[in-house]
Amino acid sequence: MAAKGLRARLHEVVFEADTPAGKAFDIVVLTLILLSVGAVMLESVASIRAAHGQALYAAEWGFTLLFTIEYVLRLACVRQPLRYAVSFYGIVDLLAIVPTYLSILVPGSHSLLVVRSLRLLRIFRVFKLGQFVGEAAVLRTALRASARKITVFLGTVLTLVIIVGTLMYLVEGPENGFTSIPIAVYWAIVTMTTVGYGDIAPQTVPGQVIASLVMILGYGIIAVPTGIVTVELGSLGRPRVSTQACPDCGAEGHAAEAIHCNRCGARL
Numbered sequence: 150m151a152a153k154g155l156r157a158r159l160h161e162v163v164f165e166a167d168t169p170a171g172k173a174f175d176i177v178v179l180t181l182i183l184l185s186v187g188a189v190m191l192e193s194v195a196s197i198r199a200a201h202g203q204a205l206y207a208a209e210w211g212f213t214l215l216f217t218i219e220y221v222l223r224l225a226c227v228r229q230p231l232r233y234a235v236s237f238y239g240i241v242d243l244l245a246i247v248p249t250y251l252s253i254l255v256p257g258s259h260s261l262l263v264v265r266s267l268r269l270l271r272i273f274r275v276f277k278l279g280q281f282v283g284e285a286a287v288l289r290t291a292l293r294a295s296a297r298k299i300t301v302f303l304g305t306v307l308t309l310v311i312i313v314g315t316l317m318y319l320v321e322g323p324e325n326g327f328t329s330i331p332i333a334v335y336w337a338i339v340t341m342t343t344v345g346y347g348d349i350a351p352q353t354v355p356g357q358v359i360a361s362l363v364m365i366l367g368y369g370i371i372a373v374p375t376g377i378v379t380v381e382l383g384s385l386g387r388p389r390v391s392t393q394a395c396p397d398c399g400a401e402g403h404a405a406e407a408i409h410c411n412r413c414g415a416r417l
Contacts, residue, residue: 156225156226157396159222159226160226160394163219163222163223163226164227164394164396178219181212181215181216182245184208184212185216188209189209192205209249210249216242216246220243220245223399227397227398228397228398229413229415232398232413233398233400236400238401290381291378291381292378295374295381298377299378302374306341309341310334310337310341311337313341313363315334317336317356317359317360318330318333320351320353320355321333321352321353321356325356326352327349335349337363340360340367341363341370395412395415397410398410398415
């Protein structure tokens with residue numbers, strides 16, 4: 150019973166942000182994440198690495214040991230640690246510490262530690278901004294509902310760029326930089342998306358006319374997927390989301406009125 154009570158108290162501190170201790174714990178963790186990501190970024194600058202390389206290396210190992218302890222605590226305070234380990238946050242927490250240990254065997258892999266920035270997603274829970282998690286769920290639902298329409302749209306765009314690319318290859322030819330149809334299709338994609346690198350440009354009047362039409366068409370094409378998703382968003386509600394984490398698997402993002410975890414079924 151004492152062990153269960155200790156686990157419950159530890160879970161409240163490590164996973165919940167509704168108590169002063171839990172909020173303080175998460176703020177400390179987020180601060181460490183920011184500092185560790187900053188250290189990795191600074192270490193990539195040659196002049197800073199030359200002057201402070203040893204200090205940054207020591208700091209990185211210090212951060213990794215702290216995050217390792219935190220990861221073990223998270224596994225220890227949930228009743229089903231494997232479920233938490235394979236959850237989104239569990240995988241991110243593991244990836245946040247693996248690169249440092251991996252760097253012993255594979256030099257340079259510690260740069261992958263910038264994945265720790267993903268853990269800043271916890272800031273939504275820390276500051277009780279659960280509604281943002283709800284908005285993310287709405288956006289995900291809208292994108293899923295729009296997937297078929299957007300797929301058809303992208304197929305149409307792909308057909309257009311192939312046609313335009315082939316036409317430009319015939320009009321301009323290799324002497325003007327359009328050495329093949331794939332190169333011409335690349336130009337059509339760059340032009341239609343309004344990126345405009347300028348490495349290839351039409352030299353003839355017919356080619357410039359086609360390019361002008363493609364540029365104008367590009368502005369209209371960019372707006373289409375936005376409109377599709379916007380319509381889907383307008384048809385969805387705004388679910389209220391709790392900041393409570395499941396004591397069994399650590400899952401988050403439950404509905405405000407939820408009694409059981411939507412991932413493992415445990416009582417919240």
